[in-house]
Amino acid sequence: MSETNLVNDAKIAFIGAGNMAAAIIAGLVKQGVAPANIEVCAPSEGNRARLASEYGVVHSADNNAAAAKADILVLAVKPQMMREVCAQLAEHRNPNCVVLSVAAGITCQSLANWLATPAQPAENIAVVRTMPNTPSHIGLGACGLFASSAVAQTQKDQAQAIMAAVGLAVWVNSEDEINIVTAVSGSGPAYFFLVFEAMIDAAEKMGLDRQTATQLTLQTALGAAKLAQTSEDDAVTLRKKVTSPNGTTERAIASFEQNKLRDTFAAAMQACSDRAQQLATELAK
Ligand SMILES: NC(=O)c1ccc[n+]([C@@H]2O[C@H](COP(=O)([O-])OP(=O)(O)OC[C@H]3O[C@@H](n4cnc5c(N)ncnc54)[C@H](OP(=O)(O)O)[C@@H]3O)[C@@H](O)[C@H]2O)c1
Structure with a gap:
C-alpha cells in the first residue's frame, strides 16, 4: 500500500502557498x-492560484x-509569521486535526501554546514538527519528524505520508534531536553545495574548464551518493575501496585528514545545531 493511501480520504489544508x-502539494x-x-x-492570489x-x-x-x-493542517508560513497565524486559527480550526509544522525553529510547545483555547488546552493539541530540506522540491528531500504526546498513531502515519511524498521521512525520539536533524539534513544541502564550489574552483585553478569541472563534480557526487545508498558496504569501506596504498586518492585523503576535515565538519554542525536551539528560544518569546 502506498503511504499516501493513508491520507487519501483526509482533508488537507495548507496555510501558506510558498x-x-x-x-509537498506537488508530491x-x-x-x-x-x-x-x-x-x-x-x-x-499569486502563489495559491x-x-x-x-x-x-x-x-x-x-x-x-x-x-x-481539515483533518491535517499543514502550517507552511515563515517562522516569524507563525505566532500570529496560529493565534488566528486557534478558535476556528478543527480541534481533532493533526497540526503539521514545516517551520524551522518553532517548538511543538510554542505551536500548542499559540493554538490552545479554553476548550482545548495546549497539552491536548496534536502537533508534529518537521524539519524538511530543499531537495524536497525534486522529491529527494530528507525530513526529520517529531510528534508531541497528543499525536495518535494514525495521525503520525498521516504526517509520515505527507512528508514521504517529497522524500525520506524519519522520526526522531526527542524534540532536541530536531536540532541535530537541522545540522545534518536541514542545512546539509548547503554543505554539499560548498564542497561542489570548492572542487569546481580547485579543478578550474588546476586547468580544467569550468563546465567540465562542474559536470564531473556533480556526477561524482551523484554517483557517490547513489553507490553509498545502494551498496552493502558502509562509507568507510567504500572510501577504503577507492584508496589504494600509495595511490592518488590516499594522498588526497591524507591531506584532508592533516587539515582536520572531520573537526571542521563537527564544529560546523555543532554551530548549526546551537543556532537552531537559539532560534527556537527566540521564536518562542
Ligand atoms: N523553502 C524550503 O525549502 C524550506 C526548507 C525547510 C523548511 N522550510 C520552512 O517552510 C516554511 C515556509 O517556507 P517557504 O520557503 O515556503 O516560504 P515562502 O515561499 O516565503 O512562503 C510563505 C507563504 O506564507 C504565506 N503567508 C504569509 N502570511 C500568511 C498568512 N497570514 N496566512 C496564510 N499564509 C500566509 C505567503 O503568502 P503569499 O503567497 O500571499 O505571499 C506564502 O505563500 C518556513 O517556516 C520555513 O522555515 C522551508
Whole structure:
C-alpha cells in the first residue's frame, strides 16, 4: 500500500502557498492524493492560484474556513509569521486535526501554546514538527519528524505520508534531536553545495574548464551518493575501496585528514545545531 493511501480520504489544508507548500502539494498530487481534498491558503492570489491551476487543488484566502474542515493542517508560513497565524486559527480550526509544522525553529510547545483555547488546552493539541530540506522540491528531500504526546498513531502515519511524498521521512525520539536533524539534513544541502564550489574552483585553478569541472563534480557526487545508498558496504569501506596504498586518492585523503576535515565538519554542525536551539528560544518569546 502506498503511504499516501493513508491520507487519501483526509482533508488537507495548507496555510501558506510558498516554496515548501508547493513542493509537498506537488508530491502529494503526483502520488495520487485527490486535489479536491487539498486546500491551499495565502493572503495574496499569486502563489495559491498558481498551485490551483497547476495541480487542481482548491485555494482561498480564508485560513479559518480551510482549517475548520481539515483533518491535517499543514502550517507552511515563515517562522516569524507563525505566532500570529496560529493565534488566528486557534478558535476556528478543527480541534481533532493533526497540526503539521514545516517551520524551522518553532517548538511543538510554542505551536500548542499559540493554538490552545479554553476548550482545548495546549497539552491536548496534536502537533508534529518537521524539519524538511530543499531537495524536497525534486522529491529527494530528507525530513526529520517529531510528534508531541497528543499525536495518535494514525495521525503520525498521516504526517509520515505527507512528508514521504517529497522524500525520506524519519522520526526522531526527542524534540532536541530536531536540532541535530537541522545540522545534518536541514542545512546539509548547503554543505554539499560548498564542497561542489570548492572542487569546481580547485579543478578550474588546476586547468580544467569550468563546465567540465562542474559536470564531473556533480556526477561524482551523484554517483557517490547513489553507490553509498545502494551498496552493502558502509562509507568507510567504500572510501577504503577507492584508496589504494600509495595511490592518488590516499594522498588526497591524507591531506584532508592533516587539515582536520572531520573537526571542521563537527564544529560546523555543532554551530548549526546551537543556532537552531537559539532560534527556537527566540521564536518562542
Ligand atoms: N523553502 C524550503 O525549502 C524550506 C526548507 C525547510 C523548511 N522550510 C520552512 O517552510 C516554511 C515556509 O517556507 P517557504 O520557503 O515556503 O516560504 P515562502 O515561499 O516565503 O512562503 C510563505 C507563504 O506564507 C504565506 N503567508 C504569509 N502570511 C500568511 C498568512 N497570514 N496566512 C496564510 N499564509 C500566509 C505567503 O503568502 P503569499 O503567497 O500571499 O505571499 C506564502 O505563500 C518556513 O517556516 C520555513 O522555515 C522551508
